[in-house]
Amino acid sequence: MAAALIQEPLTRSVEDYLKAIYHLSLKGEPAGTNDIAHLLELSPPSVSGMIKRLAEQGLLTHAPYRGAELTADGRRLALRMVRRHRIIEAYLVQFLAYDWDTVHEEAERLEHAVSDALIERMATALGDPRVDPHGDPIPGADGSIDELVFVPLPEVKTDSRVVIRRVETSQPERLRYLATLGLKPGTVLTVVQQQPFNGPITIRSGAQEHVIGAELAMSVLCSPAEDENRVRHP
Amino acid sequence: MAAALIQEPLTRSVEDYLKAIYHLSLKGEPAGTNDIAHLLELSPPSVSGMIKRLAEQGLLTHAPYRGAELTADGRRLALRMVRRHRIIEAYLVQFLAYDWDTVHEEAERLEHAVSDALIERMATALGDPRVDPHGDPIPGADGSIDELVFVPLPEVKTDSRVVIRRVETSQPERLRYLATLGLKPGTVLTVVQQQPFNGPITIRSGAQEHVIGAELAMSVLCSPAEDENRVRHP
DNA sequence: CATAATATTTAGTCTCGCCTAAACATCACG
């Protein structure tokens, strides 16, 4: 019952759990054991056990069979990991010639090893960016985050011009394929046609036309093209 | 007896042991359990146990009560860690405004997390350096290393001009102090006087004279000043 | 050469974080 007052250096595992639960919580509901297990590639009983430990440490709350929710402390630490991850991604792309499809894996390991000081130096070198190479928002050192809501490509009205703001997948194959179509944050496009029943979407970007499956298109998040000027082109 | 053919991703612990044993082996003798324990800040029994495991994996050989020696495999992996450590140090100093007294700690954590690919990119960005900010030699990606032998400052003849090639300590306080005296790799100096019985050493560098205790001076390694042109000034 | 000092290993535990198998809750549906 007594909430632990300190948080000793977290283990890698704990950092991964907090980050996973944070991401799952964005859907608005407590994170389920199975979902966490799936995301972290662990067995559900392992997750059940860890949730109990994290609850004892006051990093999350847990009602049996109901899922886990981060406390303010847990959320703060999770956002710290998200910041690290995204700053690292941005740095590797900008300064070490990484591609947007390979940075995730590297950042996934580095985020546990860097000091706060190094992250802040990287952030400064980058000019304190607000988004990473995929358009994901980077939390501030103070824990603030812009959780802007964008429209997935399949929900964009036909004939409307939009700008890609964010591409939400960490699968390298998908990212690489989207890059060959020129579909990265900052790209302006028009939805030409959408086939019914969740069918493929035809888009035009400049002189080129492409057809994209609905599932893949779901990871492409857009906003109306009037916002174009507010987008960064890194 | 059967040497394991593969080496799965090593754990952080194993990486630290290999590196420690490599460093201790530079003295020419097998690394003793106690020395390893002292270097890694672990108890001797812990080290004894790990040595047994590493011997089973074929990374070192061990005769009870006689110390541990790396096998070719073990040495290769140790050198890989040393390369990582020193490339990271050089990178942080050159590109992220780290000082030579703070890089060690950061590198100590990062060396376990970076990919080979990232290290090679950093090395390329640095122009494939042969020494790190302390003058320690950086092993090549192929495992080659220049183990040059330099003369510790207390053994330099009075009145001879030498150039500092390497400063062998990772203690931030010592490094910071030496830096205030301008004693870094590349600095040219003359030994003015050495007090007897391991006494302090007086040096002149440019217009300045300093007195240094013998113990601290032992970590300052030099070569004759004719070699000056072969030294890098980063 | 015996004995003390020092170095090393063995024995026995502990914690963390994972696992599988089995028990138990919850929910949707006939």
Place this chain on the structure above:
DNA sequence: CGTGATGTTTAGGCGAGACTAAATATTATG
């Protein structure tokens, strides 16, 4: 409203890697 599908937890175990206390080997010394 019972029944099966699905999701979650409990029970029991394991390996890595650390620890302390105690036993044993080596080295140094009188």
